[in-house]
Amino acid sequence: MTKRFLAARDLHRLYQALVQGGYEVIGPRVKDDAIVFAPLNHIDELPWGWQEQAEAGRYRLQHTAGRRAFAWNTGPQGLKPWLFQPEQVLWRADNTEHGLCFRAVEPSPKRLAVIGLRGCDLAALAIQDQHFLDGPYADPFYRAQRAQLLIVAVNCARSANTCFCVSTGDGPEARAGFDLLLDELDAGYLLQAGSDLGAAMVARLPLRKATDKQVSEARALLAGASQQQRAMPGEAELAQLVDRLDHPRWQQVAERCLACGNCTSVCPTCFCSKQDTEGDVRNRQLEQVQRWDSCFSEQHSYITGKVVRYEIRHRYRQWLVHKLATWQQQFGRSGCVGCGRCIAWCPVAIDLVEEAQALLADNPQEGKHG
Numbered sequence: 001m002t003k004r005f006l007a008a009r010d011l012h013r014l015y016q017a018l019v020q021g022g023y024e025v026i027g028p029r030v031k032d033d034a035i036v037f038a039p040l041n042h043i044d045e046l047p048w049g050w051q052e053q054a055e056a057g058r059y060r061l062q063h064t065a066g067r068r069a070f071a072w073n074t075g076p077q078g079l080k081p082w083l084f085q086p087e088q089v090l091w092r093a094d095n096t097e098h099g100l101c102f103r104a105v106e107p108s109p110k111r112l113a114v115i116g117l118r119g120c121d122l123a124a125l126a127i128q129d130q131h132f133l134d135g136p137y138a139d140p141f142y143r144a145q146r147a148q149l150l151i152v153a154v155n156c157a158r159s160a161n162t163c164f165c166v167s168t169g170d171g172p173e174a175r176a177g178f179d180l181l182l183d184e185l186d187a188g189y190l191l192q193a194g195s196d197l198g199a200a201m202v203a204r205l206p207l208r209k210a211t212d213k214q215v216s217e218a219r220a221l222l223a224g225a226s227q228q229q230r231a232m233p234g235e236a237e238l239a240q241l242v243d244r245l246d247h248p249r250w251q252q253v254a255e256r257c258l259a260c261g262n263c264t265s266v267c268p269t270c271f272c273s274k275q276d277t278e279g280d281v282r283n284r285q286l287e288q289v290q291r292w293d294s295c296f297s298e299q300h301s302y303i304t305g306k307v308v309r310y311e312i313r314h315r316y317r318q319w320l321v322h323k324l325a326t327w328q329q330q331f332g333r334s335g336c337v338g339c340g341r342c343i344a345w346c347p348v349a350i351d352l353v354e355e356a357q358a359l360l361a362d363n364p365q366e367g368k369h370g
């Protein structure tokens, strides 16, 4: 697809085009020592020169001499909180003289343009679309906000130590699901439209044709980012995790795991939720509130009077086997897009890739039955 070039000094023109198009712009910003997606009032608020150093159980920002806005890879959140909100009131009820009166809560979407999403984020978005939009019970809140979204994605020019999107086939190049795609070079940006909306934005910008040298430079950055990555076993191998349900590794990991649910909160594909009814039916309003939940919470497996996954090893096993193996039967692909967030944000440095590799390295059940 044709790439055009926007000089670095003209990046504010892209921001202005989005604002003039009626969008609230959401972009990466440095907040609480991490890169987060938040409303962007000016391109000066982008994380110029910032890069993350991510390891298992560790995430630190570092300011570099470089003058790039997208030199980082991920922060603790992708797009998930903007579409599937951590807390959503579903309906309200008032106690009136005629009895309980129920009121629907209507979605109130905003016209949002999100800048800086990566290939892994777009792959996660495609999975969340499948979960929240396909089938007979589409989520009306997700659907309304999704319809108002414009996505400006960025190809990764480096990989963090926790990234493995090459193994999952989701990065470091963003291949689909964007309206506009940027490659960041020192001199400026290569731009590619991925939709009519994106093409309309491109038409408002002072662009020139990208030179062969600029296109080669962008390809070299992508190749370098790919080479820096570690590898997750492929999907066929991961599907064999269902044969490892009695592996001693589950107990070993459970001795470290705090069941805090950080991994599921930061995971861009996790979608579990619970509902709470709040208020006092006698004299106050009732609210039905949907909140993010986690397969690491004990109550998440409460079924007809019994918690089914009562030990942490059962919950860790549920997370890993669902995410990497049974998800394939459910959605046609693994539920992992290789972003590495669950690895960096696990307080006890449990590493999903290491766990999968250890579980697949041998199969104690084979010895038992063989």
Ligand code: SF4
Pocket (backbone or CB within 6 Å): 256, 257, 258, 259, 260, 261, 262, 263, 264, 296, 345, 346, 347, 348, 349, 350
């Ligand atoms: S694996 Fe880590 S982040 Fe996930 S629940 Fe256990 S301790 Fe928390």
Ligand code: SF4
Pocket (backbone or CB within 6 Å): 263, 266, 267, 268, 269, 323, 335, 336, 337, 338, 339, 340, 341, 342, 343, 352
């Ligand atoms: S399982 Fe971990 S690495 Fe995979 S998509 Fe979720 S947060 Fe990212």
